Amino acid sequence: MVLFFTSTAIDPPATIYMGKDKHENEDLIKYAWPQDVWFHVDKLSSAHVYLRMPESIESWEKIPQALLTDCAQLVKANSIEGNKKDNLTIIYTPGKNLKKTGDMAVGQVSFHSDKQVKRVHVPKRENVIVNRLNKTKEEREVDHEQERVDREKKESAIRKAAALKQRKEEEELAKKYSDEKAARDYSLLDVDPNDEEARRNAQEMMDDFM
Incomplete structure (x- = not known):
């Protein structure tokens, strides 16, 4: 007890x-x-x-x-x-x-x-x-054994949630960086980033230089 x-x-x-x-x-x-x-x-x-x-x-x-x-x-x-x-x-x-x-x-x-x-x-x-x-x-x-199992499951779920959150934040940050870089590239080529056809042509042009 x-x-x-x-x-x-x-x-x-x-x-x-x-x-x-x-x-x-x-x-x-x-x-x-x-x-x-x-x-x-x-x-x-x-x-x-x-x-x-x-x-x-x-x-x-x-x-x-x-x-x-x-x-x-x-x-x-x-x-x-x-x-x-x-x-x-x-x-x-x-x-x-x-x-x-x-x-x-x-x-x-x-x-x-x-x-x-x-x-x-x-x-x-x-x-x-x-x-x-x-x-x-x-x-x-x-029930000490069951209590330990329950605790370890809870802690594992917390760790997984934290890892998922971190991965999502990293992906969002990478996308933001990519979008900002693309916007700068389009700006140098005098391309409207909202014009899909112009962006596609600009991307093809930039790919030709790479």
Whole structure:
């Protein structure tokens, strides 16, 4: 089971999720979206909390402070030891930076690049924030494999649409350049570009010179 929370720290709201136990964390590590952001209490046991990156945020390094605080507070609240302590450090990194090897314990994770790990300081527990998030909590079964297939299909469609748009823009630009060049050529020959017969004769004349 996966626990979902809604953060209203930004508009539109953002989705935060975490595994119910360490075994669910294994699936989340395996199926985390590359652009999702993983949060954990530094050097202490805690829940693995993920932020589903909103499309409105340019990159994981530019998460608004209010949303960052929501994620950090949720991690702290879901750490048995960390919840009792002040002045904690929360680490976070993109899902694509998570590294799992066969010799690691259940729920354990490392990173492909330590340079891709950022830190945020949490002075103390903020009950107002934690209570607000807990009121939105939903527990749901997730078909991780199907979710990945659906995501990859959507991302593929977006890439194809972007490529089609770019190709269309390039073709339009090439046609515009060709039309402008032809207009200049007709102008040099004193030909009305709207006179089809005159243009055809001019084109034949230019072809003879090539």
